[in-house]
Amino acid sequence: QPSFEAYFTEILLCKNELNGTLNNLSHWMKDEHVDKNLVTQLDSAFIRKDPYGVVLIIAPWNYPIHLFLVPLIGAIAAGNCVVVKPSETTKNSERLVAEMLSCYLDNDCFAVVTASVQETTRLLENKFDYIFFTGTPSVGRIIMTAAAKHLTPVTLELGGKNPCYVSDTCDVQNVAQRVAWGRFFNAGQTCIAPDYILCSVEMQEKLMPALREAITEFFGSNPRESPDFGRIVGDKQFRRVRALLCSGRVAIGGQTDEKERYIAPTVLADVLPSDPAMQEEIFGPILPIVVVANMDEAIDFINARPRPLAIYAFSCDSKVVNQVLERTSSGGFCGNDTLMHVTLTSLPFGGIGSSGLGKYHGKFTFDTFSHHRGCLHRNMGLEALNALRYPPYTQQKLGLLTATFEIKRKGMCTLL
Amino acid sequence: MEKMQQVVGRARAAFNSGRCRSLEFRLQQLKALERMVQEKEKEILAAIKADLHKCGHNAYSHELLGVLGELALAMDKLPSWAAPQPVKKNLLTMRDEAYICPEPLGVVLIIGAWNYPFVLVMQPLIGAIAAGNAVVVKPSEISENTARLVADLLPQYLDRELYSVVTGGVPETTELLTQRFDHILYTGNSAVGKIVMAAAAKHLTPVTLELGGKSPCYIDKDCDLAVACRRITWGKYMNCGQTCIAPDYILCDPSIQSKVVENIKAALQEFYGEDVKSSPDYERIINKRHFKRIVGLLEGQKIAHGGQTDEASCFIAPTILTDVSPESKVMEEEIFGPVLPILTVKSVDEAIEFINRREKPLALYVFSNNKKLIRQVISETSSGGVTANDVFMHALVPDLPFGGVGNSGMGAYHGKHSFETFSHRRACLIKDLKMEVVNKLRYPPSSQKKVDW
Numbered sequence: 001q002p003s004f005e006a007y008f009t010e011i012l013l014c015k016n017e018l019n020g021t022l023n024n025l026s027h028w029m030k031d032e033h034v035d036k037n038l039v040t041q042l043d044s045a046f047i048r049k050d051p052y053g054v055v056l057i058i059a060p061w062n063y064p065i066h067l068f069l070v071p072l073i074g075a076i077a078a079g080n081c082v083v084v085k086p087s088e089t090t091k092n093s094e095r096l097v098a099e100m101l102s103c104y105l106d107n108d109c110f111a112v113v114t115a116s117v118q119e120t121t122r123l124l125e126n127k128f129d130y131i132f133f134t135g136t137p138s139v140g141r142i143i144m145t146a147a148a149k150h151l152t153p154v155t156l157e158l159g160g161k162n163p164c165y166v167s168d169t170c171d172v173q174n175v176a177q178r179v180a181w182g183r184f185f186n187a188g189q190t191c192i193a194p195d196y197i198l199c200s201v202e203m204q205e206k207l208m209p210a211l212r213e214a215i216t217e218f219f220g221s222n223p224r225e226s227p228d229f230g231r232i233v234g235d236k237q238f239r240r241v242r243a244l245l246c247s248g249r250v251a252i253g254g255q256t257d258e259k260e261r262y263i264a265p266t267v268l269a270d271v272l273p274s275d276p277a278m279q280e281e282i283f284g285p286i287l288p289i290v291v292v293a294n295m296d297e298a299i300d301f302i303n304a305r306p307r308p309l310a311i312y313a314f315s316c317d318s319k320v321v322n323q324v325l326e327r328t329s330s331g332g333f334c335g336n337d338t339l340m341h342v343t344l345t346s347l348p349f350g351g352i353g354s355s356g357l358g359k360y361h362g363k364f365t366f367d368t369f370s371h372h373r374g375c376l377h378r379n380m381g382l383e384a385l386n387a388l389r390y391p392p393y394t395q396q397k398l399g400l401l402t403a404t405f406e407i408k409r410k411g412m413c414t415l416l
Numbered sequence: 417m418e419k420m421q422q423v424v425g426r427a428r429a430a431f432n433s434g435r436c437r438s439l440e441f442r443l444q445q446l447k448a449l450e451r452m453v454q455e456k457e458k459e460i461l462a463a464i465k466a467d468l469h470k471c472g473h474n475a476y477s478h479e480l481l482g483v484l485g486e487l488a489l490a491m492d493k494l495p496s497w498a499a500p501q502p503v504k505k506n507l508l509t510m511r512d513e514a515y516i517c518p519e520p521l522g523v524v525l526i527i528g529a530w531n532y533p534f535v536l537v538m539q540p541l542i543g544a545i546a547a548g549n550a551v552v553v554k555p556s557e558i559s560e561n562t563a564r565l566v567a568d569l570l571p572q573y574l575d576r577e578l579y580s581v582v583t584g585g586v587p588e589t590t591e592l593l594t595q596r597f598d599h600i601l602y603t604g605n606s607a608v609g610k611i612v613m614a615a616a617a618k619h620l621t622p623v624t625l626e627l628g629g630k631s632p633c634y635i636d637k638d639c640d641l642a643v644a645c646r647r648i649t650w651g652k653y654m655n656c657g658q659t660c661i662a663p664d665y666i667l668c669d670p671s672i673q674s675k676v677v678e679n680i681k682a683a684l685q686e687f688y689g690e691d692v693k694s695s696p697d698y699e700r701i702i703n704k705r706h707f708k709r710i711v712g713l714l715e716g717q718k719i720a721h722g723g724q725t726d727e728a729s730c731f732i733a734p735t736i737l738t739d740v741s742p743e744s745k746v747m748e749e750e751i752f753g754p755v756l757p758i759l760t761v762k763s764v765d766e767a768i769e770f771i772n773r774r775e776k777p778l779a780l781y782v783f784s785n786n787k788k789l790i791r792q793v794i795s796e797t798s799s800g801g802v803t804a805n806d807v808f809m810h811a812l813v814p815d816l817p818f819g820g821v822g823n824s825g826m827g828a829y830h831g832k833h834s835f836e837t838f839s840h841r842r843a844c845l846i847k848d849l850k851m852e853v854v855n856k857l858r859y860p861p862s863s864q865k866k867v868d869w
Contacts, residue, residue, distance in 0.1 A: 004862030034815035045813045050798050052821070129822065137620060144617035148610050151627070153826040156620065174852045181859055218860040228860035303432075316849055325844060329519060332843035337855075341845035344514055346503035352521070352840045353598065357622045359841065372828065374801040374816030375794060376809050380785060383643050386806075390650055391687040391697035393473035401477055 001186055002228045009186075010065040013343065017070050020345055020362055021077050028077070028366050031375075039385070044377040049370040051079030052153075053129030058085045058120070058143070060135045061233050062189040062283075064093035067157075071132045072110075074365025080130070081109040085123065088116055089234055121146075128152050130369060134191075136281075137354045144357075155358030155368055157191070158351050159281050160308035164194035164338070165298045165324055166203055167315035175314045175336075176210035179287070180218065182312075182338025184265045187230035188241075188285040192310040194338050195282050196271070197289045198298040204269060204289050211287075212252050215265045223265055224257070232261040232284060241284030247275030248288060273301075295320060299327045307331075307353040312338050331355050420588075423552060423580050424595040427523045430577035431550035437520070439498060443491055445545050445574055449538075450487045452573040453480060459569075460534055463561040467533060468655065469700035469729075478655065479535040482812075486539050489814055489831055490546045497546070497835045500844070508854070513846040518839040520548030521622075522598030527589065527612070529603040530702055531658040531752075533559035537566060540601045541579075543834020549599075550578045554592060556604075557585045558702060597621050599838060603660075605750075606823050624827030624837055626660070627820050628750045629777040633663035633807070634767045634793060636784035637672055644783040644805070645679030649687065651807030653734045656699040657754040658706075661779040663807050664751050665740070667767045670760040677720045677736055680756070684721075684734050692733055693726070701730040701753060710753035713746040717757070742770070764789055768796045776800070776822035781807050800824050 001010075031046040055075045059068035068084050075082045084101065086094040098112040115123055124131075124146040133143045134157040147154045166175055182194050199207065219226035232238040238261040245254060245266065253266035263285050271277055271288035278288065292298045302311065302324075309331040313324035321335040331351035334341040342349050342361065350359030360368050388401045435441055453460065457480065464475040500515040524544045528537035537555050544551045553570065555563035567581040582592055593600075593615035602612045603626040616623045635644055652663050668676055688695040701707040707730045714723060714735070722735030732754050740746060740757035747757060761767045771780070780799035784790050790804045800820035803810040811818050811830070819828030829837050 002860070002862070004860065008858070034813065036813060036815075040809065040813055043809075045810070045816060047816060048794065048802075050821070053798075140620055141617055144620065145614055148613035148617055151606060151609055151613065151625065151823055151826065158620070171849045171852075174849050177852065177859065178855065181855075220861070226860065228862055314849065318846070321846060325517075325846075329522075329840070330842065333517075333845070335844075335846035336849045337845070337847040340509070340847065341514075341843050344503070344506055344509055344843075344845065346505070347514060347843035347845065348516060348841050349843065352842075354620050357620060371798065371821045372817050373799065373821070374810045374813070374818060374828075376801075376803045376806070376813060376816065377790060378803065378805040378809060380640050380643055380783075380805045383646070386647070386650075389477070390646070392689070392695070393471065393477075393697050395473070398473045398476060402481060 001230050004228060005186055005230065009063050014066055014069045014073075017073050017345060017362070017365075021073050021366070024363065025077050025366075028363055040376065040378070042379055042382065046375050048373040048375050049078065049366075050373050052369060052371055053080060055080040055082045055130040055132065055369060056085065056123070056128040057082060058131070058133045058135065059087055061087035061089035061093075062186060062191070064090045065097070067134050068097065071360060071365060074360060075130075075132070075369045076110070077366050078369035080369055082111075083128070084110070084112045085115055085120060086112065088114065130154070132360075132368070133157065140356070155350070155360065156356050157349075157358075157360075158309070158354060158356040159191045159283075160306055160351070160355040161195040161278070161281050162192060162308045162310040162312065162330075163298075163302045164197045164312040165295070165302075165314065166197055166199040166207065167295060167313070167317065167320045168200055168203055169316045169320070170314050171316065172203075172206045172210045173213070176207055176214045177217075178337050179312075179314075180211055180214040180265070183287045184215070184218070184229065184285050185339065187232060187263070189230070189233065189283050190339070192332075192339055192342060193283075194287070194312050195308070196278065197287060198292050198301060199289065200293065201291045204291055207289070208251055208267065208269065211267050215252065219265060223253075224255075224260075224262055229265065232263060235261065237283070238263070241282065241286065244277040244282060244284070244286055247271050247277035253285075295323060299324060302328050307351075307355055309351045309355040310334065310341070329353075420582070420591045420595055423582055424523060424592075424597070426577050427550040427552055427580060430575070431520070431522055436545075436548050436550060436575075436578055439494060442545055442548055443494060445579070446487055446491050446494075446542065448573040449542065449545070450484065450491075452569055453483055453487070453538075456569055459565060460562075463565040464534060466561040467530070467559040468658075468702060470655065471696045474655075474697060474699070479532055482535050483538045483542070485814070486542050486831070486834075490542050490835070493832065494546050494835075497832060498548075509845065509847075511848060511851065513844070515844050517842045517844050518547070518835070519842050521838060521840055522549060524549045524551050524838055525592065525597040525600045526551060526553050527600070527602040527604065528553070528555045529660075530556040530559035531655060531660070533562035534566070536603050540829060540834060543829055544601075544838045545579070547835050547838035549838055551580075552592070552597070553579070553581045554589060555581065555583065557583065599623070601827075601829065601837070602626065609825070624819065624829060625825045626818075626829075627778065627823065627825040628660045628752070629775050629820070629824040630664040630747070630750050631661055631777045631779040631781065631799070632767075632771050633666045633781040634764065634771075634783070635666060635668040635672065635676060636764065636782070636786060636789055637669050638785045638789075639783045639805075640785070641672065641675055641679050642682075645676060646683040646686070647806050648781070648783075649680050649683035649734075652756050653684070653687075653698070653754050656701055656732065658699075658702065658752050659808075661801075661808055661811055662752075663756075663779075663781050664777070665747065665757045665759060667759055667761050667770060669762065673738055673758055673760055676758060677738060680736055681721050688734070693724075693731055698734075701732055704730065706752070707732065710751065710755060713751065713753070713755060715745070717744065717746060720758075722754075764793065768793060771797050776820070776824055778820045778824040779803070779807075779810070798822070
């Protein structure tokens with residue numbers, strides 16, 4: 001990963017989360033007092049934030065520090081003990097995490113397990129009180145099935161193909177830069193990267209030179225020599241992504257080097273829904289453009305497919321952006337930019353359907369790892385008021401009981 | 417086979433048509449539900465009576481009151497619940513719109529239970545409709561009269577394609593669970609909860625599992641025993657003990673055990689009179705299988721009060737057991753019947769240790785005049801919810817989330833929490849296409865200068 005990108009996602013964003021948590025933790029932990037009804041007026045009703053117990057965090061390889069650290073921050077903040085399972089694919093980070101954590105954190109409460117796929121399967125046979133998983137939908141199913149055996153609640157941060165609709169009324173240069181940035185960041189290995197573009201044939205024509213210019217501006221005329229462009233994480237993934245290149249026609253890029261696991265920032269034009277690049281989440285530096293007639297067709301195209309982690313829409317016309325937002329469903333949505341919605345910690349980050357279950361970031365991480373326990377602390381006195389609820393029952397008692405339990409409508413309460 | 421696919425397919429098509437998105441439509445459906453409860457009150461109470469031998473007053477206050485309250489709350493609050501929530505922005509997003517948009521999930525499955533057969537399908541249904549979903553309701557086949565009634569009534573009042581009822585037992589439910597839903601809310605026991613979650617895992621469907629467990633009830637020496645025992649008696653024997661949040665067993669100091677028994681006996685007398693069997697306010701066990709199961713728990717126990725049974729009418733008298741051993745059968749499973757074991761502990765610390773050695777319960781009860789002790793019990797244990805100095809009442813505060821933890825469940829609902837359970841909170845950031853200058857900082861080529869800024 002280029003050092004600037006690494007600094008941004010692995011250090012800067014994590015520091016942000018840490019500071020936010022440290023600043024707000026005492027407030028988040030407080031018992032949350034709630035409105036009471038007539039019968040409980042004199043009591044204390046509150047929601048307690050209890051830790052779950054022992055939490056398992058399974059992290060993926062694409063942002064190997066960020067994606068275990070941010071959940072870990074929330075899990076610790078919520079008072080849990082944690083077992084971290086970093087990805088075995090990124091061996092250097094895995095080793096670093098194992099060494100680092102034991103130097104800085106309580107060794108009994110927080111542990112790192114390095115494990116292969118088989119060992120992870122065995123790890124999952126243990127009972128955890130919460131499991132937080134980031135990865136692919138197919139492994140997500142395995143995790144949830146294992147969790148079901150112990151009735152362990154889960155958060156699954158998965159993925160999908162994030163569509164990016166570009167309308168005909170837009171500032172083409174700006175769109176090209178924002179989309180290129182989001183697509184080629186970390187060589188495309190980002191769960192919320194814009195996976196493919198939907199636009200009209202005219203817009204495809206206009207976008208191409210703009211995208212070419214943006215790529216050159218970012219990475220120079222030979223991206224292979226740019227320190228700012230990443231590589232594919234492993235040989236298996238490299239071969240998988242390379243196979244997607246035979247979709248549509250290569251309009252920009254397309255060069256690869258197996259030894260370096262380099263795939264050039266690539267834009268594919270005139271891609272068909274049946275092409276390889278449209279069958280799976282790309283997770284690489286390839287941007288297919290699928291031509292649609294208009295916004296309605298784009299929306300139908302999106303809705304005919306599994307709900308993605310993110311949807312992007314670009315237009316100078318805010319009505320267009322709102323239409324796409326309102327008529328589709330996704331984990332999150334960003335209008336006129338890519339990736340940025342996840343850098344705002346006051347927004348929940350998570351998927352829907354096959355792109356995931358649950359959410360985190362900021363306070364949402366703390367809430368994810370806490371059990372919200374409803375508590376009512378009553379008075380031992382005033383037993384006379386309770387008389388209404390005890391048998392033997394009479395019509396009169398029922399009438400009075402109804403009156404005291406009735407939920408107030410717009411402020412007026414019925415008094416005995 | 418075909419049938420389940422068709423029912424769910426119809427619901428999904430109806431959902432995709434978009435008509436349940438508008439608030440007006442949802443409010444209209446909720447209003448229709450309210451009308452149903454008011455117009456068909458007699459039929460609903462009769463069905464509950466047929467299933468649980470529950471008198472009208474009880475059925476009304478246990479089930480209908482709660483449903484009407486939930487409906488009124490949802491109709492009142494829906495506009496504010498469904499409104500997009502703006503969020504705090506940072507420096508980079510100052511000029512943008514950032515908000516959380518609550519959206520429906522799609523097609524929701526609600527599986528009800530037999531002990532409060534009406535409210536346990538209605539309350540989740542209200543939340544699911546309010547959140548804009550299509551719903552398939554599967555009432556428990558064990559409370560067959562209420563199941564049949566719900567299947568009859570809902571189509572008379574609600575949109576038939578969006579909201580449907582599927583009846584049947586284990587085979588039908590298993591088949592239903594192979595379909596893809598966008599959320600499943602199941603009320604029942606932990607064993608089936610695991611099956612539901614495993615089925616949901618195949619489709620990555622989020623679940624809310626309202627399960628059960630043994631809800632402990634600790635009585636401190638320093639408390640008004642008469643009041644405490646009356647409240648416990650009310651909660652324990654309501655619905656003949658068949659309540660997920662019933663105080664399952666008592667923990668107390670050996671010195672007060674006999675006083676506890678005396679006070680509970682006095683309360684029982686007050687509530688049901690000399691001859692419990694002839695009290696119209698005392699319910700029956702749901703069926704022979706559960707009757708036999710509960711009677712089996714009495715074997716070898718010291719019966720301090722009650723113990724009379726009548727298989728023909730599934731009657732089990734309010735029963736108290738004393739000096740119960742933690743290893744006995746009655747302490748192995750959730751009792752779900754009118755049998756109250758008392759176990760003695762020498763201190764609150766021992767009580768806490770006892771509770772913590774077992775699965776996390778749905779509810780936890782503690783009775784004491786000592787606020788510090790109450791705080792200690794709450795903070796050193798874990799449970800779905802807590803009521804101190806009473807029983808059940810935390811489940812009746814609409815703003816408190818109602819749900820379990822660990823073996824007693826996951827997720828929560830009631831009031832606003834139902835709406836949130838059945839919604840997706842979608843993060844939305846709307847930026848300007850202009851102001852590209854600010855973005856330049858994040859684009860390559862990078863430099864230390866950019867990082868420092």
